[in-house]
Every structure is written in C-alpha cells, then in structure tokens.
Amino acid sequence: MTMNKSGIYIHIPFCLRKCPYCDFYSLSLNESCAEDYVNALVSHIGSYKGKSISVDSVYFGGGTPTSLPAKLLVRVLDAVNDAFCVDDDCEITVEANPCTVDYEYLHELRNAGFNRISFGVQSACDNELEALGRLHSFDEAKNAVLTARSTGFENISCDLMIGVIGQTQDSLCKSIDELVKLPINHISAYMLKIEEGTPYDCDAVRKALFDDDVQADMYLLAVAELERKGFVQYEISNFCKGGKRSRHNMKYWKLDDYIGFGPSAHSFFGGKRFFYSRDLEGYIKDPLSTLEIEDENPDKLIEYTMLSLRLCDGLDVGHFKKLGGDVSRLEKLASDLCFSKLATYNEGILRLTPNGFLVSNSVISRVLNI
Amino acid sequence: MNQENIRNFCIIAHIDHGKSTLADRILELTSTVALRDMEQQLLDNMDIERERGITIKARAVRLKYTADNGENYIFNLIDTPGHVDFNYEVSRSLAACEGAILVVDASQGIEAQTLANTYLAIEHDLEVMPVVNKIDLPSADPERACNEIENIIGIPAMDAPRISAKVGTNIKEVLERVITDIPAPKGEENAPFKALIFDSYYDQYKGVIIYVRVKEGSIKVGDTIKLMATGAQFQTVEIGYMGATELVPVGELKAGEVGYIAASIKYIGDTQVGDTVTTIENPCVEALPGYKQVNPMVYSGIYPADGAKYQDLRDALEKLALNDASLSFEPETSIALGFGFRCGFLGLLHMEIIQERLEREYNLDLITTAPSVIYKVTLTSGETLYIDNPTNYPDPALIASAEEPMVEAHILAPSDYVGNIMELCQQRRGFFRDMKYIEANRVDLHYDLPLNEIVYDFFDALKSRTKGYASFDYELKGYAKSKLVKLDILLNGEMVDALSFIVHADNAYSRGRRMVEKLKENIPRQMFEIPVQAAIGGKIIARETVKAYRKDVLAKCYGGDITRKKKLLEKQKEGKKRMRQLGSVEVPQEAFMSVLKLDE
Numbered sequence: 024m025t026m027n028k029s030g031i032y033i034h035i036p037f038c039l040r041k042c043p044y045c046d047f048y049s050l051s052l053n054e055s056c057a058e059d060y061v062n063a064l065v066s067h068i069g070s071y072k073g074k075s076i077s078v079d080s081v082y083f084g085g086g087t088p089t090s091l092p093a094k095l096l097v098r099v100l101d102a103v104n105d106a107f108c109v110d111d112d113c114e115i116t117v118e119a120n121p122c123t124v125d126y127e128y129l130h131e132l133r134n135a136g137f138n139r140i141s142f143g144v145q146s147a148c149d150n151e152l153e154a155l156g157r158l159h160s161f162d163e164a165k166n167a168v169l170t171a172r173s174t175g176f177e178n179i180s181c182d183l184m185i186g187v188i189g190q191t192q193d194s195l196c197k198s199i200d201e202l203v204k205l206p207i208n209h210i211s212a213y214m215l216k217i218e219e220g221t222p223y224d225c226d227a228v229r230k231a232l233f234d235d236d237v238q239a240d241m242y243l244l245a246v247a248e249l250e251r252k253g254f255v256q257y258e259i260s261n262f263c264k265g266g267k268r269s270r271h272n273m274k275y276w277k278l279d280d281y282i283g284f285g286p287s288a289h290s291f292f293g294g295k296r297f298f299y300s301r302d303l304e305g306y307i308k309d310p311l312s313t314l315e316i317e318d319e320n321p322d323k324l325i326e327y328t329m330l331s332l333r334l335c336d337g338l339d340v341g342h343f344k345k346l347g348g349d350v351s352r353l354e355k356l357a358s359d360l361c362f363s364k365l366a367t368y369n370e371g372i373l374r375l376t377p378n379g380f381l382v383s384n385s386v387i388s389r390v391l392n393i
Numbered sequence: 394m395n396q397e398n399i400r401n402f403c404i405i406a407h408i409d410h411g412k413s414t415l416a417d418r419i420l421e422l423t424s425t426v427a428l429r430d431m432e433q434q435l436l437d438n439m440d441i442e443r444e445r446g447i448t449i450k451a452r453a454v455r456l457k458y459t460a461d462n463g464e465n466y467i468f469n470l471i472d473t474p475g476h477v478d479f480n481y482e483v484s485r486s487l488a489a490c491e492g493a494i495l496v497v498d499a500s501q502g503i504e505a506q507t508l509a510n511t512y513l514a515i516e517h518d519l520e521v522m523p524v525v526n527k528i529d530l531p532s533a534d535p536e537r538a539c540n541e542i543e544n545i546i547g548i549p550a551m552d553a554p555r556i557s558a559k560v561g562t563n564i565k566e567v568l569e570r571v572i573t574d575i576p577a578p579k580g581e582e583n584a585p586f587k588a589l590i591f592d593s594y595y596d597q598y599k600g601v602i603i604y605v606r607v608k609e610g611s612i613k614v615g616d617t618i619k620l621m622a623t624g625a626q627f628q629t630v631e632i633g634y635m636g637a638t639e640l641v642p643v644g645e646l647k648a649g650e651v652g653y654i655a656a657s658i659k660y661i662g663d664t665q666v667g668d669t670v671t672t673i674e675n676p677c678v679e680a681l682p683g684y685k686q687v688n689p690m691v692y693s694g695i696y697p698a699d700g701a702k703y704q705d706l707r708d709a710l711e712k713l714a715l716n717d718a719s720l721s722f723e724p725e726t727s728i729a730l731g732f733g734f735r736c737g738f739l740g741l742l743h744m745e746i747i748q749e750r751l752e753r754e755y756n757l758d759l760i761t762t763a764p765s766v767i768y769k770v771t772l773t774s775g776e777t778l779y780i781d782n783p784t785n786y787p788d789p790a791l792i793a794s795a796e797e798p799m800v801e802a803h804i805l806a807p808s809d810y811v812g813n814i815m816e817l818c819q820q821r822r823g824f825f826r827d828m829k830y831i832e833a834n835r836v837d838l839h840y841d842l843p844l845n846e847i848v849y850d851f852f853d854a855l856k857s858r859t860k861g862y863a864s865f866d867y868e869l870k871g872y873a874k875s876k877l878v879k880l881d882i883l884l885n886g887e888m889v890d891a892l893s894f895i896v897h898a899d900n901a902y903s904r905g906r907r908m909v910e911k912l913k914e915n916i917p918r919q920m921f922e923i924p925v926q927a928a929i930g931g932k933i934i935a936r937e938t939v940k941a942y943r944k945d946v947l948a949k950c951y952g953g954d955i956t957r958k959k960k961l962l963e964k965q966k967e968g969k970k971r972m973r974q975l976g977s978v979e980v981p982q983e984a985f986m987s988v989l990k991l992d993e
Contacts, residue, residue: 032953080699216946239943276951289953317956329958359977363921363941381944384965385920393966 028110029292030080030274031103033064034285035088035096036303039123043156046218048287048301049086060308061095064284065102067310071282072106079110080271080281083137085115087124093131101136114139114178114270115331129174138170139178139269141211146375147201149193152186165205172206178267180209185245186238187215188231193242196248203252208267212245213260216237240383246377259380276330278323286313296321324348329387337374338390349392356389394467396649397577401469401606402522403579404488405511406496407504407864411526413556415496415567416472420637422564423456423468431711444741452592453604453651455634455641460572468571469606469651471591473510478740480868482592484513485667488683489591489606491653492520492575494567495542499525499533499555503541503831504807505864511546520573523550525565529557537832545831580648585677585968586610586670588646588654590620593664595715599631601658602640604651605670608681611647617673618656621680622797625663627656661718687719689737690798690869691744691764691848692781694725694891696733698758698982703732709755711735713747720747725782729891729975730760730985735782741848758772760973763894766844769796769872783893786879789930796872797897798844801826804855806863808834813858821846822897841870843897849989880905882912883926883933887976905935908988915984918942923978 037052079101088096096117103109116139129140144164146152151162159167163184164181169177181202185195202210215232217223233241246256254262258276261269274281275291283290286306287296296318299306305313324346331338344350357373360366365379365386375383406412441620456468473486480656487493493514497503514521523542525535535555542550556563596602612618612632619626633642634652646652654971658664666687669680669903697706710722721737738744744764751757773793802823804814808830818840826839837872842851847867855863869936878901892912896904905927912925916939923939946961974977 235942235944242944275955281953283953287954289955291953296955325959326955329962330955359921365920378943382920382942383963384945388962388965388969389920393962 027274027277027279028077028079029107030082030271030279030281031078031107032271032281032283032288033081033083033088033099033103034283034288035083035091035143036060036207037090037195038085038087039090039120040156040158043222044215044218046087046221050303052090056303057091057095057308060285060303061091061098063307063310065206066097067284068099068102068106070106075284076107077110078103078107079113080114080274081109081113082271083117085118087120087123088117089119089128091137093128096132096137097135100137104136116141116180116269116271118143119167119171120159121164124167124170126170126174129171129176133175138176139180140176141169141180141209141269142171142182144168144181144202145184146187146190146194147198147273148190151184151189151194151198154188155184161201165201168205168207178209179205180211180269181205181207182375183210183212185212185214185241186233188228190241192241192244195245199245199248199252203249205253208264209269210249210254210262211260211269212242212249212262214242242381243377256377259333259383276334278326278330284310289317291321294321295319310346325391325393328390332373332375332383332390333380335374337372338372340373348390352392353390356386358385394465396579396582397576398464398466399469399649400466400492400571400575401471401490401578401649401651402492402494402571402575403471403473403490403495403514403519404494405473405507405514406526407498407501407507410496410498410501410504410507411558412472412496414528415524415556415564416470416493417559418561418564419456419468419470420454421561422568423458443831453635454637455651457813458568461569466572467650468568471651478738478743479962480513482511482666482681483510483683484517485589487514487517487519488667488681489589490519491578492522492571494571495521495523495546496526496558497523497538497542499527499538500530501833502538503545503805505803505866508545508803508805508837509866509868513746515546520575521546521548523548523553525553525555528555528562529560531598541832545559546944550905551563559960567878572935580607580609580650582648584609584610584648585675586612586616586672587677587681588612588670589681590664590666590668590670592666593661596655599657601661601664602653602655603658603664603670604635604653605646607646607648607650607652609648610672610675611645612654612672613645618654618670619673619676620663620665620668620670622665622668622686623663625658627658629654629656631655651676661715665718675844676839687739689719689721690740690751690844691738691766693736693738693744693764693781694727694730694733694762695722695736695748696727696730696760696762696891698760699726701733702757705755706734706751706757706759709751709757710736712755713750716746719743721844727762727784729889729973729980730762733760737781738841741852756918758982760891760982761989762891762985763989764848764895766798766848768798768895769878771795780895783879783895784890786893786895787877789883795875795877797875797877798865799873800842800844800847802840802847802865804838804840804863804865805831806836806838806859808836810859810863811836811838814838814855814863817851817854817858818842822900842867843873843875844869845895845897851957878929880908880934881928882908883924883928884912884916884975884978885921885923886926887927887978889975889980901929902934905929907939911937911987912984913937915987916978916980919979921977961989 034047038049053277115137117137120143128312147161149160249262253264256262257268270354286299286303287301297316300313300315302313357368361368366375452472454470458466458468471486473483489837505907525538528535539550554563554566568923582885587609588607590603592604593601614629614632617628631642632646632654633640667684671677697703714720719739725733725735770778771793822843824841829837831837877895878898880896880901882889909925909927918940922941925937926933927935972981
C-alpha cells in the first residue's frame with residue numbers, strides 16, 4: 024500500500040444557501056472570512072512542504088467550493104502544487120453548484136489545472152429541485168455542464184438524488200435520460216436520507232418520504248436504467264462511463280492515504296485516522312488546535328470489510344483471511360446471500376448485487392459477527 | 394387483658410368495595426395512628442397493592458377501643474388477601490379470627506369474590522357481620538344490597554350498619570357492633586401452648602417474624618418454640634403485638650391474643666402458613682387442623698432479557714422468596730433464551746405480581762414463557778409423569794393417557810351478558826353445570842373449566858365481553874382426561890423451545906394459527922425471509938412468512954469520513970442487544986410476550 028500515492032482533500036465550508044437535507048459542515052458565505060480562511064489553508068498546506076509526499080488526486084469539496092471567487096481556489100491549488108509532489112496526470116476535482124459558475128469562472132479553474140468537476144444537479148425536474156431547496160433549475164444545471172465542457176473539462180460528474188419527495192419512477196427515469204444526454208462520464212446517485220439535526224429531520228418530512236420498499240425499488244430502477252445507458256456501477260452510489268471512476272473517492276474505499284485540510288476534513292495518513300473539528304474560527308486561528316484523533320490504530324479487518332463491500336470489485340476472501348477474518352463464517356453466509364440473490368461469490372471474491380448493496384449494513388455486521 | 398374484651402376479626406370484600414378504606418377509618422377512629430402518620434390505605438403498603446387496589450399479603454394490627462359502655466377493648470384486625478390465588482392464605486387468616494366484617498358495595502351488590510370468601514368464612518365457623526358501604530354514592534341502593542345478602546348468603550342483614558367509609562359515616566356503629574356481634578375468643582389459658590401461623594415475613598435484623606393467633610396457653614420471651622409441621626425449633630427472642638406502624642414488644646402472649654414471635658429464624662420455608670406453633674416447655678399433642686403444604690398451580694419460565702443478568706435474577710428471586718414461601722423456582726435452560734428459572738406460582742395474579750416486582754423493585758428486564766399448568770401423563774409403561782414444562786412433554790407414541798387440571802368456576806354478571814359469557818366458556822372448553830338468578834337481572838353461572846384455558850387471558854376476555862361487569866372466582870377440582878397435544882413453533886425451520894406449549898387437540902389449529910400471525914407481526918423483517926410455522930409432531934399446521942427487508946440505512950462515505958458508517962454499525966449492534974439470536978433469526982423480546990396474549 025505504501026506504493027500508492029496520496030489524495031488531498033480541501034474542504035470549503037461555505038454555501039450560498041444551506042440545503043435542508045444536508046449535514047455537511049458549511050456556513051453562509053462571508054467574503055472577508057473567506058479570505059482569512061484561504062490564508063489559513065495555504066499556510067496549513069505549506070506545512071507539508073519538504074516531505075515529498077506524492078499526490079495523484081486533489082479534491083475540493085464542501086460546502087460549495089465554487090461559492091468562493093475562482094482566484095481563491097486557484098491560490099489553494101497553487102499551494103498544494105507547491106507543498107506536494109503532484110503528478111502530471113493528477114486528478115483535480117472541484118465540486119460545483121450550477122448557479123455559482125459561468126464561462127469565465129470555469130475557464131479560470133480549468134486553466135489553473137482543475138480537470139474534473141462534479142455538479143450537484145440532483146434532478147432534471149424543477150419541482151423536485153424546489154423540494155430539495157436547490158437554488159437552480161435543471162436548465163441552469165444543464166447550461167453549467169455544457170459550459171464546463173466548453174472550457175475543456177473532460178471529466179464531468181453529476182449528482183442525482185433518489186427518493187426525493189414528489190419523485191416518481193417516471194420522473195426518476197426522466198432525470199436519468201436527461202443526465203445521460205449531457206457530456207458527462209460519471210454519475211453519483213444517492214438515496215435521500217434524513218440526517219439528524221437538519222431541517223429535514225422532522226415528522227412532516229419523514230411522513231412524506233417513501234417507505235423503504237419503494238425507495239429500494241427506485242434505487243434498483245436507477246441502477247438498471249443507468250447501466251442500460253452505459254453507466255457502469257462501481258460502488259453503491261457511483262456509476263461511470265469509459266472506466267472513469269473517481270480516483271479520489273476510490274482512495275477512501277481502497278484504504279489508500281488521504282490528507283484533508285479544513286474544518287470537518289478527514290484524513291487517513293500514516294496509519295491513523297484524524298480530522299479537524301467543525302470550527303471555522305478555530306481553524307483560521309490555528310488549524311492544529313482543532314485537530315482530533317479519531318482512531319490511532321484502525322481495525323483493518325473491519326475497515327476492509329466495510330469498505331470493500333461498497334465496491335463492485337468486492338471483498339477478496341484471501342485478503343479477508345490475511346486480516347484475520349472468519350472465512351468459514353463468511354462462506355456459509357455467502358451461500359445464503361447468493362441464494363437470496365444478494366451477492367455473487369466467484370473465485371474467492373464476494374460481490375454484493377444491487378439488492379445486496381441495499382442491505383449492506385446487515386451483510387457487513389454478519390460477515391464480521393458484530 | 395381478659396379474653397372477654399378481645400375481638401379478632403377480618404374484613405371480607407370484593408375488589409373496590411372499600412375494604413382498605415374501612416380499615417383506614419377504623420384505625421383513625423381508634424386513634425391507633427396519629428393523623429400526621431396517616432397515609433391513604435395504610436394496610437396495603439406495597440406499591441403494587443396500592444396501584445391495583447388489592448391486598449397481596451396478610452397483615453394485622455392491634456387497636457384499642459373504648460366502647461360506649463365505658464369498657465376498654467382490644468381489636469385485632471387481620472387484613473386478608475382477597476384473590477383466589479391466595480385462597481389458602483385467606484383460609485388461614487380466617488382461622489385466626491372469630492368473626493368477619495362483610496363489606497358490600499351498596500351500588501354493586503354481591504360479587505363472585507365476596508361470595509367465595511364469605512362461604513370460606515362460614516366454613517370456618519366465623520360470625521359474619523354484614524356492612525353496607527358507599528351509601529354516599531348517588532347510585533347506592535342499600536336496601537337491594539341487604540336483600541342480596543339475605544337471599545344469596547342467607548344471613549340476616551336488614552339491620553346491617555349502612556356506612557360510607559370514604560366520608561366516615563357510621564364507622565362508630567361498626568365498632569360497637571363488632572363488640573356485640575362478634576364472639577370473644579375462648580381459649581384455655583393454662584393449656585399447653587398452641588398458636589396458628591397466619592403469616593410470616595423476613596426481617597433483615599430479626600430473621601423471620603411469624604404472625605400468630607394464640608389459641609391456647611401462653612408464651613414468653615425465652616421459651617423454645619417448635620413448628621409442628623416442619624419440626625424446626627427456635628428460641629424466642631422477641632414477642633409482641635402489631636402496632637399500626639411498628640411492632641410493639643410485650644414479652645408475653647396469651648390465649649385469644651394475636652401477635653408476633655421473632656426467634657432468629659433464617660429460612661421462611663421453616664415457617665409455613667397454617668402450621669401450629671407450640672413450646673418445648675409446655676408442648677401440645679395435636680396440631681391445629683387445616684394445615685396443608687401449598688403447591689404452585691401455574692409454572693412459567695423467567696429469563697433475563699440480557700443473559701448477563703442471570704445472577705441478578707437469581708438474587709432477586711431469592712430475596713422475594715424470603716417473604717413468599719409459595720414462590721418456587723429452579724434453574725432451567727432454554728436453547729432459545731439461555732439460562733433462566735422455572736418458577737411456580739399460586740395462580741396468574743401471583744405470577745404477574747412476582748414478574749412486576751422483579752422488574753420494578755429489582756430493575757430487571759425479563760422474558761417470560763407462556764404459563765403452563767401441571768399435566769398428568771400416564772405412559773404406556775404405566776409410569777405417571779407430572780409435566781409443568783411443555784419442553785418435557787413426552788413423545789405422543791409413549792403416552793397412554795393424558796389428564797389436565799380442572800377448576801369449578803362461578804361467574805357473576807348482569808343477565809344481559811349471559812350469551813357472551815356462555816360463548817366464551819364454550820370456546821374455553823367449559824362444561825356448563827348450572828345457572829342461578831341471584832336477582833331479577835343478575836346471574837351466577839357455574840362452569841367446570843380446564844385450568845389451562847383460564848391461565849392465559851380468561852379474565853381479560855371475560856371483562857371485555859361483559860364491559861367489566863362480570864366477576865369470576867374458581868377453585869381447583871382435580872384432574873380430567875383430555876386430548877392434549879404439544880404445539881411447537883419453528884422459525885426458519887428451527888424449533889424454538891421457549892415457544893412450545895400444550896394445548897387441547899381441538900384448539901391446536903386455531904391457536905397455532907394465531908401464534909404464527911402474532912409472531913409475524915412482532916418479528917421485524919430481516920435480511921432473509923423467515924418462515925414462521927406451527928407444528929404438531931412433525932406436521933406443519935400453520936405458516937406465515939416474515940418477508941425479507943429490502944433496504945437498511947445507507948451511510949455516505951463522503952469526504953473520507955468513514956466514522957458515519959462505523960457509527961451506524963455500532964447503532965445496529967446496540968439494537969441487536971435487545972434481540973434474541975435464534976439460529977439465523979433475531980427475535981425481539983416483544984415477540985415472546987406477544988404470544989402470551991393471543992386474545993388481543
């Protein structure tokens with residue numbers, strides 16, 4: 024694993040407006056604060072200078088990174104280039120809200136080296152976008168994608184939400200149809216889930232949401248439709264064309280190293296898991312004062328099982344055994360899972376099917392007997 | 394004090410007819426309890442007793458009363474449990490008295506329980522003194538109540554005191570009547586010592602305290618007592634009488650008196666209710682009549698919901714048994730539920746009370762199995778077995794005949810509900826004996842019923858079919874031949890021993906059907922489909938399926954934050970703790986409970 028290169032994650036904790044279902048760390052944009060924050064990031068990143076850490080992925084997530092002026096994002100990217108050994112073919116992704124970008128903005132990012140962009144499109148139906156509290160219409164999203172393509176972004180990803188209030192099987196299919204017509208090669212399709220403490224965390228919304236059976240049906244429909252349109256599933260929620268997986272996200276699931284910067288950014292580096300707390304002010308003053316160790320010595324078996332079963336590549340029983348997994352338990356479970364069409368088991372690889380992904384929590388706890 | 398000035402009596406009443414309230418008023422009027430110590434319903438001092446309005450343990454209190462004739466009297470009021478489960482205890486309390494105050498609610502009239510206990514009192518040659526209570530209620534009809542007493546019980550009641558214990562009307566009259574109507578005790582003071590144990594309890598410092606009624610002779614501190622049934626001997630350390638709030642040592646008890654003896658007794662099992670106490674110094678020859686060993690009628694498995702709490706459960710049961718000689722328990726193992734105890738109870742109420750006390754006073758989370766009666770099975774080999782646990786029911790091929798315990802039941806209710814009650818008794822395999830009109834619109838239905846049919850939920854079903862107007866009492870009547878089968882429940886093809894039970898062959902199908910339906914409702918959907926089956930022998934008679942669930946909560950792993958996922962797994966693990974893992978199936982505690990109340 025030491026041969027694998029690291030990923031860099033930069034968290035931009037600002038949004039124009041907070042979406043009611045989202046619980047990622049983000050505040051409403053305050054321009055002067057944004058400058059201070061970028062300064063803090065740049066100096067924090069600079070502290071890694073001289074360590075010769077090879078990097079083949081940089082990811083700007085949020086929040087909404089594109090809520091910042093392009094030149095600030097470029098300053099941060101420059102700092103990364105300066106502090107780390109960044110590969111020539113490094114994947115450099117920025118998450119974007121369709122209503123925050125225009126041609127000039129995207130052009131500036133592309134010129135600075137960003138080569139992948141991920142748009143929070145969510146749906147092609149405006150009533151659903153409204154229910155989600157999004158600021159953009161689908162037409163705006165479509166324009167943003169086309170503009171990005173015209174500025175030279177070849178790797179474009181779009182988010183799609185499954186189980187939105189008001190969504191139907193037909194409208195979901197329509198969203199997929201519209202998305203795949205765009206010049207994109209990656210789709211992340213998430214099921215709407217109520218997160219604690221968000222405005223969506225209330226009885227009215229809970230009542231309006233589909234029950235688990237309907238959500239499951241919608242998920243399966245989305246998987247089938249996407250596959251039919253040439254988007255191959257490679258993870259529970261991720262699909263790509265032409266093998267263009269998200270290199271960055273793969274690092275999380277393959278247990279590769281990644282270093283996060285910014286409040287709420289997580290890292291897995293040097294065998295430890297750590298993060299910076301959700302405290303923008305504290306981070307601006309001194310990033311290290313907000314550092315928290317999450318796990319000094321993560322359990323490799325649990326993490327491998329948990330993460331490998333997210334992927335269509337599946338769990339390698341040989342590796343599972345090497346980490347101390349109970350193979351006879353696994354094989355007995357595998358045959359039950361195969362019988363129920365929740366998994367396939369071939370040549371020592373256990374792979375969940377889309378039906379199996381839906382119950383992956385239960386599968387994982389059974390595999391690990393926890 | 395001269396025996397002429399002692400009166401020993403108890404109060405008999407149906408639930409809610411005002412027994413405890415009358416006792417409170419009497420205590421107040423005799424200034425036995427200072428007003429500031431007065432708490433509502435002083436004699437019922439367990440929480441459960443107060444909440445349910447029932448008396449579980451007998452209690453006694455000595456009162457001093459100066460009568461209108463200027464003489465001083467000692468009253469010993471012995472409070473008896475009212476419920477049929479404690480029939481034997483009631484009979485021993487009655488045997489300690491010369492008379493009983495029969496309290497009848499002026500608006501309700503006579504109920505089944507009143508009747509049963511009054512007959513018991515008359516059987517013990519007690520003078521029954523009727524009192525009509527609750528005359529303050531708008532619906533009160535004292536005339537009717539008196540008529541009922543005369544017609545049904547056959548004792549004069551027209552001059553019965555008409556009182557309101559609640560507001561305190563005519564309580565004085567009751568006390569005066571106790572003196573004139575209830576005979577004084579007549580025991581030979583110089584005869585060998587002979588006393589009846591009517592209750593006992595364990596005190597942390599003094600050991601077992603026994604409550605006695607001295608029939609003959611006398612006893613003083615230092616005498617060595619002998620308990621005639623168990624043969625155990627102890628030297629008395631303290632002797633006295635029961636004050637309203639504390640024990641009052643006096644050093645000596647004489648014929649006719651009621652009091653307590655402490656003799657450093659360690660095990661309550663040595664002090665059986667109904668046993669005779671005598672002294673080594675002056676022993677009597679013959680024990681008092683009426684003693685019997687009480688045997689449990691209903692058995693149930695009690696398991697800690699969390700297997701790690703087994704020792705806690707044992708400790709709690711031991712503590713409860715210190716004060717309850719009729720509670721029996723022994724270790725039992727179930728494949729489904731792990732380690733627990735097979736517990737024997739006097740009846741359903743006794744069982745519920747014990748379970749409730751374990752949960753409340755000892756803070757335990759329990760899983761209980763369906764209550765079972767004791768079946769008598771004769772094998773083809775001629776051997777006779779008594780089965781109190783369905784798991785031990787023999788292979789049908791080895792059984793020559795099977796018998797089940799029967800009860801003789803009286804149900805008193807307004808005549809409007811006769812149809813509903815008969816239908817219920819029919820369903821419960823009742824054998825109709827007769828029906829009497831107590832008055833124009835109230836009947837006494839007399840049935841023989843299998844005990845097995847009433848231990849589940851009979852009283853609840855009866856109440857719901859009579860809008861709560863029916864009262865019910867029964868006594869055990871021996872065994873009768875029956876077509877019994879053992880019904881097994883299978884989850885995912887595997888038998889769950891804790892859910893097996895014995896049932897009459899004719900009811901097996903419908904009960905099996907309801908069982909699997911209830912289980913289906915109460916077992917959450919899981920990763921795999923779960924067949925829920927009921928079977929007799931190897932034959933499946935009912936099946937339901939718990940469908941597999943389609944989706945569990947998915948966690949994003951955005952931004953490399955995999956703690957979310959770990960937390961979810963942790964949460965899932967917590968949820969599992971409340972489940973029992975039976976093979977590949979997770980069964981929540983509620984599922985075991987749900988099958989106990991099939992009528993709901």
